[in-house]
Amino acid sequence: MNPRIVAVTGAFGVLGEVVATAAAAQGARLALIDFNTVPPDSLVEACGVDALVLTGVDLADPEQAGAAFEAVGARFGRLDALLNIAGGFRWQTLEDGAPAVWDMLFAMNVKxxxxxxxxxxxxLRRSAAGRIVNVGAAGAVKAASGMGAYAAAKAGVHRLTESLAEELKAEGITVNAVLPSIIDTPANRADMPDADPANWVAPADLAEAMLFLASDKARAITGALLPVTGRV
Structure with a gap:
């Protein structure tokens, strides 16, 4: 059986690295795409010398996105799954926050x-089982104080997921999204030192959900917004 070809955007971040490493452990061949210019050594080691590592890619720019995936196609000849993890977060109230943050979060998450x-x-059309899995947010279903810009951006990801699923369902390409609550990352632990991270979503658990949706076993699921919320 040919190995699955999986592209991970935002691959150098905490979640991206965990997802890519888990995919590699399942036998996938990886395309690792990130805006940052230096990948973690542990990620490169886990994904092997066959991985395609694309650095400094601004996916908010359609031309750069196009060039990145031309490189993926040139290396592997097809793509079986795209895991859209690239994104960003800012907390700010509307009154005191910077208006430019709305545009920034839309670009980082939706674009x-x-x-x-x-x-x-x-x-993806060259695959027998094309998959797109996006990362939305449980906080975009009902936004809390200070979450307006972020929730609006992630709500855009939700609507993109639903719309694209309808566009592609006749072709057998599925499009789904996971909706995590707080992910257990070093940054979140630093920002919320009094919280209990045991209640949050472990990156490995979120990776399992994403890789299931990216698998052939999830062929009957499309347009789903799957809550992955731990005990929050």
Whole structure:
């Protein structure tokens, strides 16, 4: 059986590294795409010398997204799954926050997912089981104070997921999203030192959910917004 070809955006971040490492452990061949220019050594080691590592890619720019996925197609000849993890977060109230943050979060979350998905489509169509899995947010279902800009951006990811699922369902390409609550990352632990991270979502658990949706076993699921919320 040919190994699955999986592209991970935001691959150098905490969640991206865990997801890519888990995919590699399942036998996938990886395309690792990130805006940052230096990948973690542990990620490169886990994914092997065959992994395609694309650094300094601004997926909010459609031309850069197109070039990245042309490189993926040139290396592997097809793409079986796109895992859109690239994104960003800011907490700010509307009154005291910077208006530019709204544009920034839209670009980091919605435009990156849309541009990557568009650029990946020609290669996903070469797969017998094409999959797109986005990362939304449980906090975009009902937004808390200070979450307006972030929740609005992630709500855009939710609507993109639903719309693209409808566009592609006749072709057998599924599009789904996971909706995590607080992910257990070093940054979140530093920002919330009094919270109990045992109640949060472990990156490995979120990776399992994403890789299931990216698998052939999830062929009957499309347009789903799957809550992955731990005990929050």
């Amino acid at each position: 990156t997912a849309a541009n990557a998905s568009r650029a990946a489509l020609p290669w």
